[in-house]
Amino acid sequence: METIKKKGVRSVFTVKEKMFLTPHYIRIVFAMSDQQTELFKNVMIGDHNKIFLPVNGTNDIVFPDEHTTNKESLSPVRTYTTQYINYKEKELFVDFVAHGDNGPASGWAIKAKAGDSLGIAMKESSRPILRDADKYLLIGDSTAIPVIGAMLEQLPEGVEADVILEVFGAEDEMFLSSKANLSIEWVHNPYPEKGSNLAEIVRKRILPTGNRFVFAAAEFSIIKNLRNYFKQEQNWLSSEYSAISYWKKGESEDQSSIQRKEERQN
Structure with a gap:
């Protein structure tokens, strides 16, 4: 059977809003530009995605490329799930477990504020995240x-x-x-x-x-x-x-x- 390679899309997003859904659960809402809304129109909600955290306490996101030699200069990467994309309002939602500063993603989310940056990469897919069952x-x-x-x-x-x-x-x-x-x-x-x-x-x-x-x-x-x-x-x-x-x-x-x-x- 032929393996279908998914197309990856990525972009740097800006925090629009942050809310604690529960004491240990943070929802970050990111604003989407027209270009980002078009770029991410075919991704599958609930599928795995990668987030790229700011480099060394800055607000800069550095994606890897084929010419990268110094990995320490790149944004730290973690695996997360995009919870929801509201294409009409141009908003992307990512939820974080808040378990203190011992994890880089948790630490970033706890301190995140409007205007902060986060890199998000997803793969385009039409495959359901669950197979059909009763x-x-x-x-x-x-x-x-x-x-x-x-x-x-x-x-x-x-x-x-x-x-x-x-x-x-x-x-x-x-x-x-x-x-x-x-x-x-x-x-x-x-x-x-x-x-x-x-x-x-x-x-x-x-x-x-x-x-x-x-x-x-x-x-x-x-x-x-x-x-x-x-x-x-x-x-x-x-x-x-x-x-x-x-x-x-x-x-x-x-x-x-x-x-x-x-x-x-x-």
Whole structure:
């Protein structure tokens, strides 16, 4: 089967507005020019994108190119999900988990103000972020709320969506919109970097049957546990689930990227 290469688009955006949706959840609204609105018209909401942070405390974004030799001069890169694009109002939304200054993206979002810059790169795609099913089980920690929120908004009427989301505390529970028959279980974990019982909670659930699909996104050890559960213990087909590791305890995104990618391919 022929591999279709997606076209990447990127641009530097300016912060228009910032709001705390919950104590640990920040939404940044970026203004879009006419040119940016046209450039990003074919991207898939909920798909992965890269953000490029300002260089060394400045407001400058430096994208890499084929001539780049000094990587230290480039903008730090992190993986995020674009939550929503309002093409009519020319606004782009990116949500951040606020977990202090120990992460560069979190630190930037906490301090961000109107007029600040952020580089955003996405890929054009017409492929749905979820395969068609009658029953869905969506699992994630706080880092997965943007993508799961985007998935829920795209689900049609009549399907079942069972969701398990881990957040820091009750004050971080939020409204998620969907046309699907939606059931959400909120799990509270104030110190996710010290461990989580999210995988154990999933293992105790009655799994969907029939035309089903499971999506899981969380910390490395949780995803490794769940991937083994669905693949080895439950003997599910690879088309029935997707498990993605977004981060790994004690390591930066750069440090853990290779190991997380290898785990995803297993």
